[in-house]
Amino acid sequence: MTLSASTKAETQTLPAYRRIAEAFGAEGVEACFALLGDGNMNVCAALAERPEMRMIYARHEQCAVAMAMGYARASGRLGVASVTCGPGITQISTALTVAARARIPLVVFAGETPAEAPFHAQSIDQGAYVRASGARYISAASPARLLSDLQDAFLTAMRDRCPVVIGVPYDLQKRPLPSGASYSPSAGLLPEVGRMHPDPTFVGRAAEMVRNADRIIVLGGRGVLSSEAINACIRLADACGALMATTLPARGLFDASPYSIGIVGGFSSRLAREKFAEADLVILVGASLASHASMGGRMFNQAKVIQIDTEPLGKNQGGRVADLYVRADARAGAEVLESSVVAARPAADWRSDDVVRRAVEEAPDGEPATPADGLDPRAVAAELERSIPLDWELVSGAGHSSFFYSNLRGRGPGKFHAIREFGVIGDGISYAIGVATARAGAKIVLTEGDGSLMMHAQELETIRRHGLNILICVFNDGGYGSELHKMRHEGLAEDGAFFGRGDMAAIARGFGIEGETVTSISDLVAGIGRFQASGKALLLDIHISDEILSPNMRQLTGRPGG
Known part of the structure; x- marks a missing residue:
């Protein structure tokens, strides 16, 4: 929501840290994980006063950001953390790197050393440090742009699914914002888009690869979960006589299918290792195929690979991802490919009773x-x-x-x-x-x-x-x-x-x-x-x-x- 004219009049003399807390409330933030220092304690104290806000105070900055990551993954919402300036930033570099690689949307509110201080013991180039981890950094050093910078932080984190650190000098946090400043939540700027449907030409090429294969595995990632594509993937596997597996973060996606053989990669069971070694086609749906998932390309090196994804990368973590890329939402791509599969010819022993039994009864190792x-x-x-x-x-x-x-x-x-x-x-x-x-x-x-x-x-x-x-x-x-x-x-x-x-x-x-x-x-x-x-x-x-x-x-x- 946008602050009303009467609200603006009432709050125009508030210090910036209270306006920052109001902006977090307008963004719908209900949990913040923090460790306090000079650079963030005023903002966190103002956040704690909000009735909807749950403040979790960690004992280490790294842990505060990692807690926000766990919260984001479990809730499906943006995670929020707060740390102080200088050492507060250097302590979180590992967590930021993980969040950037895992594409977890986070906003981390951080202090910056006072803008008018000629020297400060905790002063470093925070932006360079954060960007080296793969995260984004916004330095909000202008009072006139502070609320706009906050909006950009939330918008970027959600739109690009990445961690964003916003740093505000803590002397600026105590100044009143310019008269008439108001905050508009970032949700109003997020583009509303429908599902991305695949190009029919590429669907036809994928269907041809299916027809020429007889030992197929449909491999799903977290994109299947976010796209609500579980049933579509199971129907696709049924249509082409495929076994099913998942990446580690998506473990359990296909438990409804008797032909699910578990996790791909270093966490694979004996059964999954055997079947991936025998596969001649793997269909990746909503999965980027990290190096660990393919065991550095060794997991299914005899198979052709089709990837259905909204953002196919071509190369990921040093290895080629697929032989054919179908650019599409996981659910839309799986549904269209299922309807295009004709005369699939699975091997007689591929979906055997023995595979079903082993998937349920056999110990993973x-x-x-x-x-x-x-x-x-x-x-x-x-x-x-x-x-x-x-x-x-x-x-x-x-x-x-x-x-x-x-x-x-x-x-x-x-x-x-x-x-x-x-x-x-x-x-x-x-x-x-x-x-x-x-x-x-x-x-x-x-x-x-x-x-x-x-x-x-x-x-x-x-x-x-x-x-x-x-x-x-x-x-x-x-x-x-x-x-x-x-x-x-x-x-x-x-x-x-x-x-x-x-x-x-x-x-x-x-x-x-x-x-x-x-x-x-x-x-x-x-x-x-x-x-x-x-x-x-x-x-x-x-x-x-x-x-x-x-x-x-x-x-x-x-x-x-x-």
Whole structure:
């Protein structure tokens, strides 16, 4: 909404920081993740006074931005965070890089050092720093343009699906804005467009490729979810006798189909790896095919590839994406291609009863073993799959153990949250806080490695302070698993990657939430039950073996590892 004439008259003498808070309210912002400093504390205090606003105060700037990322993914709305100037900006570069690569719309309000100060210890070229991460930067140093710059920040973040940092000198924030200044929300400027339909010529070429293939896989990404194209993709797969799979962030998209074989890439099950190796055509729908998803081009290097996407890139993360590009909305492209597929000839064994059985019954990576020290992470993941109710939200952290808990089945992508761009560990706890904020009242389960959690363990106190209902399942192998296995493979000393398990449960209690040590599957079941009954945050320190390697680590090292 635009501020009325009477409202303008009433507020024209307010300092800029209050007008900034009003603009955030006009944009419909209901949650802000912040760590305060001189450069943003006035704006955040004004935001906190708004009745619709929920302020989540983090213990680290990186975590505040990562929380906003988790919130944006879970809510489908724009995420908002706030940090101070100088060190506040340098601390968030990792989160901004992830958000830029994952195309998550964020607005980060940041201070800038005082515009009239001849020297300031925290002064840096913030714009250069932010742009190096792939994010956008707007320096709002003109009082006359401040509200317009804010509008541009929100518009750019939503239109281009990217993180935008807006920096405002904190001496300017305390000045009154020019008389008559008003704010118009960016939503009024977002173009309203319909679905992008494909060129018939390219649909015909795609249909010809389908006719010439007999082992097809329809591979969906998050574009299928945002386009509401799930059923259209299932019908397309049925029309051409295809199997179905998804990227990791879209895991569970096609669970309604008996021919869904799970995740593509480093998190693929044995079945998915076999079938992608045999495929002669892969149809990407709403997926950009990151390097990890194609295993650097090795996952299905015998197959031709069709990509249906509104923004086909040609080359992504060092590799060619497809042999044919059909520029279209995921749903429109899948529907038109389905109607054009004639005389598809799937191989007799492609959609076999055995494939259906294996997709449902077969463990993603073989049967659990009994290691000498600690639980088999595959057994832990299988128990989580059995014991966690289907209406709970799952947040998947990163690291070596993430293969095991990324393959928990039975939940669609709306209840599974994973952000893995840039190979970052340490942000799982922040994503979980963002998801808990977006899904108020829901039970959240974070599955995370010990090394990753330790990077930002201080946010356990944030969980306690804000009363968030999160079960944290720590897959604790005593170190950094990926590095540990690689160092063993290369014959290097393990000291830099293997630290011992410590007492994660005690750390949780030190931050004010319950913590329990889990050394048996019965301990795990009991802990989940206590969390379900209590409604309070709980950390389960699950002692897993460091002997069990994930499939991609076994491929890399040549070691059996379970």
